[in-house]
Amino acid sequence: MQLRLNQKIMNPTLYNMALVMHIVGITVMAGATLIEYVTFRQFWKTVAVDQAQGAVVWETISNYQKMMGIGMLIIILGGVGMMYYLHEAWGAQLWFRIKFGLVILVIFNGLGIRRILGSRLNKLIINMGTAFQATQSTRRVRSSIQIVHLIQLLLFLAIYILSIYKFT
Template sequence: MEMSITFYDAALVGHIIGITLMAGAAFIDLAAFQIFWKVFLKDPAEGVRLEKYLNKLQKFMGIGMLVILISGILMMVKMHEVWGAQLWFRIKMGVLLLIIINGLGLRRMLGSRLKRTLAAYFTGVDIAEAMVKLKNRLMTVQTIQVLLFIIIYVLSIFKFN
């Protein structure tokens, strides 16, 4: 099946939109959680309300990933022989796998753990130590996620072989 260049360009636009959506959600996740930690220290109830909204950002990660996968498959129909053998593309696929593991795996797991820890706070359990660990782990996962997206952008722009 021959794919027109216009169809390929449309798939590329979708791919860029998906990457931007995921990368933007990762950056907002990191920045917004900085606010969450400050708010929670001053007003835990307000912090819990904020955390509920922050975890909804993960949906944008999933939507972005779906757009990336669909558009990537459409582009590969046309360009597989060109890109499939190139080193930059293989590295990009490995980084994408790390993004999935880190963002859709570890980040989601830590978000669930944070939700359980916050629920324990209102039962009178001392969560101070658990919150410090969660904060450090979340910040690490979120920072790595943003850095992985920077690597994806660099690889996609420079396309070395």
């Protein structure tokens, strides 16, 4: 079945393939965010008693950042694929405009600010050598990263609600 929208042939199979891609990307990115939050809690517990083991957990956390970046890329590719066919329909709707703003915030918060905090923490850990101590600086970075995770999960929830209810 094909629909004709503003001279463009709508191909439902390709559209649905893009939607599947979108959902795969969401699974990867949101999954990596949640698992990073849990692993960070483990990291603080581990590094306080065993620096070497803490370093292993820290390395695992760096992989989650890569997963988030890849997930975001897949989400965007799927989203752009859908917009290719239904740009006129979705682009003008309120839910989509608000969602787009929130997606920018997801990138800024989860990939931008999180990266800055990660390298700040990395420097603090390296400067401490083999004896990790919870200083005021590490405590500050710890709570900032917690806030980044919380904001990220709330942004995801808001995007889910907007995308599913599609308020116009």
